[in-house]
Amino acid sequence: MSKFVRKKGKGSQKINTASLPDIVFMLLFFFMVATTMRETEVQVRVTVPEATEVKKLEKKSLVSYIYIGRPVAHVARMYGTEPLVQLNDKLVNEEGIPFESIQDFVLFEREKLPESDKNRMTMSLRIDQDIPMGKVDDVKQALRRAKALIINYSARKEYREQGRQR
Amino acid sequence: MARETPEVNGGSLADIAFLLLIFFLVTTTMDIDTGITRLLPPEPEPGQETDIQVNKRNVLVVLLNRSDRLMVGGEEMDRLDLKAKTIEFFTNPLNDPNLPVMEDTEVQFPPGSSPLLPASGVWRGKVSKGVISLQNDRSTTYGKYLQVQNELVAAVNELRNDFCKLYFDREYDDLNTANPVDEEIQEGIRDIYKMNISESEPKNIGGLN
Numbered sequence: 001m002s003k004f005v006r007k008k009g010k011g012s013q014k015i016n017t018a019s020l021p022d023i024v025f026m027l028l029f030f031f032m033v034a035t036t037m038r039e040t041e042v043q044v045r046v047t048v049p050e051a052t053e054v055k056k057l058e059k060k061s062l063v064s065y066i067y068i069g070r071p072v073a074h075v076a077r078m079y080g081t082e083p084l085v086q087l088n089d090k091l092v093n094e095e096g097i098p099f100e101s102i103q104d105f106v107l108f109e110r111e112k113l114p115e116s117d118k119n120r121m122t123m124s125l126r127i128d129q130d131i132p133m134g135k136v137d138d139v140k141q142a143l144r145r146a147k148a149l150i151i152n153y154s155a156r157k158e159y160r161e162q163g164r165q166r
Numbered sequence: 167m168a169r170e171t172p173e174v175n176g177g178s179l180a181d182i183a184f185l186l187l188i189f190f191l192v193t194t195t196m197d198i199d200t201g202i203t204r205l206l207p208p209e210p211e212p213g214q215e216t217d218i219q220v221n222k223r224n225v226l227v228v229l230l231n232r233s234d235r236l237m238v239g240g241e242e243m244d245r246l247d248l249k250a251k252t253i254e255f256f257t258n259p260l261n262d263p264n265l266p267v268m269e270d271t272e273v274q275f276p277p278g279s280s281p282l283l284p285a286s287g288v289w290r291g292k293v294s295k296g297v298i299s300l301q302n303d304r305s306t307t308y309g310k311y312l313q314v315q316n317e318l319v320a321a322v323n324e325l326r327n328d329f330c331k332l333y334f335d336r337e338y339d340d341l342n343t344a345n346p347v348d349e350e351i352q353e354g355i356r357d358i359y360k361m362n363i364s365e366s367e368p369k370n371i372g373g374l375n
Contacts, residue, residue: 021176024183031190048201049309051316053323057199068308124199129309133302136311140365144209153312154201 040089044069049129050158057152062122064088064109066102068135069128083131085139099142106146126154202312202319207364224266226255226298230314232305245313252321256294256359266296275354276347280333289333289354297362318363325359 046069057063067086071079075091085092087105110118123143127136143151228248229237236243238251258265270292277287298318302311323338330338334351341348 017180021180021183024180024187028183028187028190031187031194035190035194049312051202051312053202053316053319054200055203057201057203060199063199122203124201127308129307129312131308132304133306133308133311134304136308137302137304140206144206147209149206149208150203151206152199152201152203153315154199155312155316157200 040065042067042072042086043075043091044071044084044086044128046126046128047130048126048154048156051153051155052158052160054155054157057122057124059120059122062113062117062120063124063152064105064121065124065126066139067126068131068139070131083128083135085135099138099145102139102142103146106143106148110148120150121148122150122152123148124152124154202315204315204319204363220297221267221295223264224295224297226252226296228298228300228314228318230300230302230306230311232303234307234310236314245310245317248314248317249321249324252298252318253325255296255298256321256325258294258296266294268292269295271358273354273357274350275333276350279347279351282333289358291358293358293360294362297364299364299366301366315363319361322359322361322363326355329355329358 044067046067065088068083069086070076070081071084071091075084079091079093085102087101088109090101090105092101106121106123110121113121125136125139140151143149226239227237228239231237236245236248238248243251255265258268261268270290273289273291273293275283275287275289277285279287283289300314300318327338330336330341330351338352338355341352343349343352
């Protein structure tokens with residue numbers, strides 16, 4: 001019995017947790033600032049290729065996204081497994097070339113930008129690496145026709161051993 | 167007076183903060199968008215001549231066929247050799263009559279920006295008239311196409327970077343476009359090494375399966 005009493009008497013030192021909320025708040029603010037909410041659900045599977053010359057895409061507000069890839073499982077049940085085009089959050093499920101949809105999409109996105117930025121609109125093409133170029137060419141032609149000429153081929157950074165050397 | 171305001175219990179503050187923290191942890195996506203930015207050629211005006219006659223020696227045809235094989239200037243080539251080939255094409259170091267014409271050009275840089283330039287800042291030298299024509303089949307895979315694009319862009323970037331290092335002693339990427347002097351330097355270098363990569367109208371090139 002005396003063993004227990006002794007233990008209780010000694011006790012373990014309590015850690016002061018008064019600063020815990022501060023630490024947690026700090027982390028919280030960090031994540032709040034770093035977070036970009038995912039606005040769109042990507043309904044096609046996209047694995048972008050790797051490239052060495054990639055640059056960061058500045059000014060997110062100028063960027064609209066075009067995804068090209070094979071549909072994910074639950075979409076494939078409705079639309080089949082052929083490559084599809086997704087414009088921001090809207091899936092284009094037309095047969096063949098979605099010229100009209102892309103044109104409308106470009107107009108709509110351009111309308112959202114302030115007057116000074118209208119000609120700096122960037123189209124980020126997030127295209128799966130296994131998609132045949134035919135589909136990509138169609139989209140590029142549609143973008144040309146809609147006068148959305150600044151495009152960005154989305155790619156991951158590739159690090160090469162003998163990268164930049166003589 | 168002060169005694170009358172009751173103290174708020176702050177014990178649950180940490181719990182609330184934790185809850186929010188976990189929410190943001192879960193919803194955060196930290197992916198930064200990266201990619202290769204290119205400019206599409208504008209749609210030709212109706213009636214505009216689309217077939218511009220270019221001297222044959224000024225064009226390097228880069229062809230990707232439907233089985234993703236690469237052909238450069240008439241011979242098959244590995245992707246990793248393309249960059250060196252492109253640099254040779256754009257600089258024509260030996261004055262080869264089969265490589266592009268090098269045209270005497272003057273380019274204005276900000277005065278006094280480089281010890282290798284005269285005080286006026288005018289650079290005199292030869293600028294290539296070469297154009298790379300990138301052609302692909304409808305069945306070429308996009309991944310391969312982008313890799314080839316990447317090599318071409320890499321070649322031009324390297325030329326620009328080398329020039330920038332030689333004349334201005336810094337990396338081309340470190341030029342700050344918000345600074346007017348740097349911007350002028352960048353524009354000057356861009357005039358010397360143009361990103362002359364033309365993408366042809368899509369067509370079927372075919373090739374072996």
